[in-house]
Amino acid sequence: MSAKKTKVVIVGGGTAGWLTAGILASRFASEGQQSMQITLIESPDVQTIGVGEGTWPSMRTTLQKMGVSETEFMRDCDVSLKQGTRFDGWARGGKESDDHYYHPFSLPQGFSTINLAKYWQPSSGLPLSSQPLSSQPLSSQPRSHQARFADAVGLQSSICHRGLAPKQITTPEFAFNANYGYHLDAGKLAVFLNKHCTNTLGVKHILDHVISVNADDDGYIESIDAAKIGTLEGDLFVDCTGFASILLGQHYGIKLQDKRDVLFNDSAIAVHVPYQGSNDPVLSHTLSTAQSAGWIWDIGLPTRRGVGYVYSSDHTSDDAAHDTLMNYVSSSVGSAQAKQLVGRKIPIKPGYREKFWHKNCVAIGLSAGFVEPMEASALVLVELSAQMLAEQFPADRPTMNIVAQRFNQKFTYRWEQIIDFLKLHYVLTKRKDSDYWLDNCRSETIPESLQQSLQLWKTQVPWHFDTPHIDEMFPSASFQYVLYGMGFVTEVNCLADRSHKKMSLQADALMQENQKQIKKLLSVLPHNRDLLNKVAEFGFQKI
Amino acid sequence: MTNHALVNLDDHKDTRIIDTRSELYGDNVMFTMTFPFEFRNIQQCYPIFFHKNSETGALYPVALFGFKDKENLFLNSDGWSAPYVPLMIKRQPFFIGFQKDQDDPDKRSAKVAIDMDSPRISADEGEALFEEHGGNSEFLIRATQNLEMINAGNQHSEKFVAALIEHDLIESFSLDIELSDGSDNQLLGFYTINEDKLQELDGATMESFNKQGFLQPIFMLLASHSCMSTLLGYKNATLV
Numbered sequence: 001m002s003a004k005k006t007k008v009v010i011v012g013g014g015t016a017g018w019l020t021a022g023i024l025a026s027r028f029a030s031e032g033q034q035s036m037q038i039t040l041i042e043s044p045d046v047q048t049i050g051v052g053e054g055t056w057p058s059m060r061t062t063l064q065k066m067g068v069s070e071t072e073f074m075r076d077c078d079v080s081l082k083q084g085t086r087f088d089g090w091a092r093g094g095k096e097s098d099d100h101y102y103h104p105f106s107l108p109q110g111f112s113t114i115n116l117a118k119y120w121q122p123s124s125g126l127p128l129s130s131q132p133l134s135s136q137p138l139s140s141q142p143r144s145h146q147a148r149f150a151d152a153v154g155l156q157s158s159i160c161h162r163g164l165a166p167k168q169i170t171t172p173e174f175a176f177n178a179n180y181g182y183h184l185d186a187g188k189l190a191v192f193l194n195k196h197c198t199n200t201l202g203v204k205h206i207l208d209h210v211i212s213v214n215a216d217d218d219g220y221i222e223s224i225d226a227a228k229i230g231t232l233e234g235d236l237f238v239d240c241t242g243f244a245s246i247l248l249g250q251h252y253g254i255k256l257q258d259k260r261d262v263l264f265n266d267s268a269i270a271v272h273v274p275y276q277g278s279n280d281p282v283l284s285h286t287l288s289t290a291q292s293a294g295w296i297w298d299i300g301l302p303t304r305r306g307v308g309y310v311y312s313s314d315h316t317s318d319d320a321a322h323d324t325l326m327n328y329v330s331s332s333v334g335s336a337q338a339k340q341l342v343g344r345k346i347p348i349k350p351g352y353r354e355k356f357w358h359k360n361c362v363a364i365g366l367s368a369g370f371v372e373p374m375e376a377s378a379l380v381l382v383e384l385s386a387q388m389l390a391e392q393f394p395a396d397r398p399t400m401n402i403v404a405q406r407f408n409q410k411f412t413y414r415w416e417q418i419i420d421f422l423k424l425h426y427v428l429t430k431r432k433d434s435d436y437w438l439d440n441c442r443s444e445t446i447p448e449s450l451q452q453s454l455q456l457w458k459t460q461v462p463w464h465f466d467t468p469h470i471d472e473m474f475p476s477a478s479f480q481y482v483l484y485g486m487g488f489v490t491e492v493n494c495l496a497d498r499s500h501k502k503m504s505l506q507a508d509a510l511m512q513e514n515q516k517q518i519k520k521l522l523s524v525l526p527h528n529r530d531l532l533n534k535v536a537e538f539g540f541q542k543i
Numbered sequence: 544m545t546n547h548a549l550v551n552l553d554d555h556k557d558t559r560i561i562d563t564r565s566e567l568y569g570d571n572v573m574f575t576m577t578f579p580f581e582f583r584n585i586q587q588c589y590p591i592f593f594h595k596n597s598e599t600g601a602l603y604p605v606a607l608f609g610f611k612d613k614e615n616l617f618l619n620s621d622g623w624s625a626p627y628v629p630l631m632i633k634r635q636p637f638f639i640g641f642q643k644d645q646d647d648p649d650k651r652s653a654k655v656a657i658d659m660d661s662p663r664i665s666a667d668e669g670e671a672l673f674e675e676h677g678g679n680s681e682f683l684i685r686a687t688q689n690l691e692m693i694n695a696g697n698q699h700s701e702k703f704v705a706a707l708i709e710h711d712l713i714e715s716f717s718l719d720i721e722l723s724d725g726s727d728n729q730l731l732g733f734y735t736i737n738e739d740k741l742q743e744l745d746g747a748t749m750e751s752f753n754k755q756g757f758l759q760p761i762f763m764l765l766a767s768h769s770c771m772s773t774l775l776g777y778k779n780a781t782l783v
Contacts, residue, residue: 169600538599
């Protein structure tokens with residue numbers, strides 16, 4: 001592979017295919033020796049799934065590295081800015097308006113040096129430093145009387161709560177006042193990246209059907225045959241064919257490991273909801289509202305909302321789920337308009353492949369695995385997979401086997417982490433209003449690893465030891481946001497800690513500083529809709 | 544909302560404009576917009592940087608008068624203490640208003656407009672807009688010329704800034720200033736020209752910049768930075 005031009009063939013042209021193409025192509029020049037020719041072949045009549053409408057902040061770096069203008073991206077892909085997720089009705093359900101919490105992208109203040117969750121003592125009203133050094137219960141009081149965890153330790157939840165944007169029009173592109181990712185139209189993103197990859201990054205684009213896969217004696221894929229263009233040779237093949245998983249799943253027979261016993265949701269219906277007025281507010285967080293058999297996502301783009309109910313077919317029927325979704329939509333647009341919306345059914349097979357890289361074939365995107373779209377894990381896994389492929393791109397077959405092995409280990413771990421983290425959202429509920437919530441809390445549905453963590457977190461606040469890898473999907477802050485957002489109680493034992501007094505003074509000061517920063521930011525940040533209008537009219541500056 | 548009006552004889556026969564420089568009339572500004580064509584005059588008095596319009600994010604050149612909001616170190620009880628007063632200060636309280644053509648709604652023509660809420664407006668003090676016989680006064684003629692220069696200068700300035708951004712020549716900077724009272728201060732939110740990048744520009748770009756009238760203002764802007772020490776001197780003098 002080292003002497004000639006390395007040929008990478010990406011099969012499938014959804015967001016996974018084009019993101020992979022862009023990430024690879026922006027790392028390897030397409031001209032000159034030792035370079036890479038990337039070809040993306042996609043079937044002309046396969047519809048992309050396009051449920052991934054939320055990204056992580058990592059997408060900013062991904063796009064920046066590809067040389068994309070943020071302004072053009074935002075204008076072309078119907079993009080809004082996302083600062084995290086708000087979870088409504090997950091802890092207790094019903095009509096309680098204060099049953100909500102934020103999982104923002106920004107970390108708690110001073111996160112690299114101090115674990116503020118340990119000192120978050122909102123219930124007592126006493127200065128933190130004057131409390132006894134004995135066992136101190138966290139959040140043992142009714143939630144409504146406390147400063148919420150996210151509000152106390154960070155600034156982003158307060159920004160989201162007021163519908164403000166994470167930056168100003170004077171903030172340069174990709175820079176921020178508060179960390180952000182995007183809400184976007186996934187179909188438009190694929191088209192946008194297609195244009196950038198083919199026009200600027202030298203990616204070859206072929207519209208054709210793959211009809212067969214040709215392997216050599218060792219089982220490596222030599223080429224694929226397509227209906228019109230014939231044989232297409234390659235050194236490495238990336239399977240971005242979505243649920244079909246034509247190469248890894250169909251050709252190699254690598255099985256999907258079913259995780260429905262942990263994450264019950266196996267269906268979704270999605271609708272596009274128009275705004276009532278062109279200047280209606282656009283939330284800068286994903287709104288996730290718990291229902292009796294799943295949850296509803298509500299994502300605001302500049303031109304429409306994307307709303308969908310993701311549910312367990314064991315706990316509700318498709319018709320009942322449809323009614324639940326229509327009820328939700330009606331509450332904002334009225335039942336007359338809700339009735340005109342056409343829902344699109346999306347099947348979900350929660351799980352991931354036994355491995356993702358086999359021989360010279362890597363699966364990226366839905367072909368590798370898929371779980372319910374909570375916490376926007378789909379697109380970030382594509383980014384992480386393509387980045388590892390680019391950074392560790394093997395020079396020859398012996399190294400390819402090593403890289404493949406590491407890739408498989410790494411992403412198996414990541415899927416396990418994602419599944420544990422998603423399950424965490426369910427197991428802390430106090431809801432008993434349906435079998436769905438009761439079943440979610442049954443211990444046989446909770447992975448052993450998560451059960452152990454939960455046991456540990458009863459007396460220890462999640463911290464860096466809970467996330468041993470340097471490139472973890474979720475920092476321990478994310479566990480904190482969900483745990484204390486849901487009202488979990490950690491009985492922190494501070495007795496043995498000599499530095500407790502000093503640290504609690506420091507924590508006290510940080511939390512006060514946080515309130516000052518919030519006040520300042522609230523006075524300068526525009527409403528998200530206003531910022532989006534300005535981006536459409538003026539765009540962001542590069543500096 | 545400000546009270547804007549197109550200048551006309553019927554409404555403004557008796558309107559007078561106070562043309563002295565004072566805090567009373569809103570001249571206590573930290574900086575003002577400036578245009579490449581006046582950089583030669585500006586650079587002998589004021590440092591020139593870029594600043595962002597808070598409404599649009601667009602960068603534009605400014606002449607700096609002070610180090611904090613509402614601080615104009617060139618303003619004192621005698622008026623303006625520098626030999627050249629920037630056009631955007633001089634133009635007050637006039638601005639360019641646009642009037643739709645009655646026959647063709649797509650066509651707009653630039654007119655002299657006035658901010659009727661400006662404290663410069665007076666009935667008995669200052670310069671008249673119109674002569675007794677109804678003709679435009681010298682003062683109004685000069686004000687009109689100023690606005691015409693601003694209008695043309697602004698279009699050129701936008702192209703100037705766009706070319707600088709395209710060639711990656713603008714960078715943000717923060718300036719740490721130690722004043723004579725020992726306090727440390729930081730000047731934030733301003734941008735300047737990256738001299739390293741400027742030196743790397745190829746001949747063709749230089750030639751194209753020169754033809755478009757961008758080259759001279761670049762060097763005028765860089766030269767203007769020697770005025771920072773003057774400005775600092777004024778600032779320190781206020782602390783004594």
